Amino acid sequence: MGGSSSTTSRAVQFEAFGGPEALRIREVPAPQAGPGQIRVRVTAAGLNPMDWFMTSDPETATRFGLGLPCGFGTDYAGVVDQVGQGVREFAVGDRVFGGALSRSVADHVVVDVAGSTAAGGEAHRTPDGVDDHTAAALTIAGCTAAAALAVVNPGPGDTVLIGGAGGGVGVFAVQLARLAGARVIGTGSATSADALRSLGAEPVTYGQGLVDRVRALAPAGVSAGMDLHGTDTAQAARELGVSDERITTIAAQVDGITPANGANAAPGAIEEIAGLIAAGRLRVPIAARFPVEQIRAAVELQAGRHVHGKVVIDL
Template identity: 40%
Template sequence: MKAAAFSVFGGPEVMRLMEVPDPHAGPGQVRVRVKAAGVQHYDCAIRGGWTPSYGVKVELPQIPGNEFAGIIDEIGDGVTGFELGSEVLGFALLNCYAEYVVVGADQIVEKPAGMTWEEAGGLTGNGQGAYMALEAIGVGPGDTVLINGAAGSLGSIAVQLAKAWGAETVIGTGSERNHDFIRSLGAIPVTYEEGLAERLRKLAPEGIDCTFDTAGGEGLDAAVALVPDKMRVCTFFAYDRIEELGLRIVRGDRSAARLAKLVELHAEGKLHLHIRQTFTLEQAGDAHRAIESRHGRGKIVLRVD
């Protein structure tokens, strides 16, 4: 099969289109013919030489990618609830930038007909990340919520989840060119620039209850200054500042049950994944350059077929 992989650690230029052996489903597993695979900063970190401390063994040449959507074409012994030809979306820790991926049957859910392949391929990672973060900081009815970096793939999902969970006011930081997009998600846009904390006080005179940070910088500093309970501030960006700022560490494993809830919200019209740009497998290096620029709005996805 064809796959986008790297044989040495380095920048986006090390990504290559390769021919690798076809994987096959074992007991409890399915093989999926991939139609789309999401691109995340996690993938870029792996490519750059970072190895997570849990559940991952990087072996060169390595295929990155941790979210996908496609069609089941092989089913291992003991799998129930899915059939050959089932359209699914799911997650893995590696190996999704490929024509085929093998995962456990507990790592996939059915793809609804109304969800595009690009949306399905890019939902799992950022969707579950945003869900875990907002759940950890207790977003709920009546809250005023700040999402720092609201136009990105992670932040834009977080805005929509906060609204779906009953937040009264959602404020989203972003570059001025992204303000219309942030408004379309249901949030009040505000720029990152100096003096952010004072502008936030004017926008939310009764205070900000909780914050999810995806961009660091001025937005995170403002959140720490304005949110009374630091356990209701979560960052998925400035990990090196968590201890210094006294914030909670949010970790968790992805699950099919949580993914199914996200799919349900999409079916209800409460969650939409904005696709910023699509690339082919051969263009995986370009996709990594695009996401590492940290500019733009929404999700970057590889189309595999």
């Protein structure tokens, strides 16, 4: 055992499930690391659409195993400040990042060293050269993008159509597909075109006429599709002749198409992404940073779905 002995901690919580207006900052007893656990002093927490989706109403929350009072946020980064019995992998002072389902926006989070984001939380070492704001934006979006790539397996010679390319998962998926050697056409709003180009995608506006616009950009055809928003891009990929086994979705199900889930990302996928960032080969656009006192405004911005890049909370 070892580390700091804070007795209280701030945590963002729901006393009733609902929208951003239901979020409160509470003083709570500081959680303590038990056997096989570490406690992290959180410095930054990244927001994802799933955070507010899971907690929007009691039925959805129950489906994700969440009860009241409930924390908020999943992605975190910070410094280990307490180490439980039997833990050899981490020491007090280590910089770490990871996921802890619906409890990351807090001064302290306790995670199981052998856990997963959904069960007990997970922790990875933050590489030198990756700051905490970037590390706090990695786990959910990075694992989801890695899982989507594993389904369609893009490589040199492929032209990949990515729907919702400017969103939180899209910024990773576009760059990973480009690093794999593929050409990427990314859908987005007209205002996201420059952001998509900066990631290496050729922008195309979504909505009616998408198939024709993609044909004009890629007369030789498209060979893979990732729909990171709904089902429109998946259907467009089918119309463009892509076979079902080279199409994936993350936010909806389409019969015959394999969905991607970050929980199924290959072991080591997130460490690999962190390594690419440390090496300067992949970048994470941070669209906005908010102090924890402005959590409601941060969630409202993120939930508007028009932000290019990640929203991060400072603790």
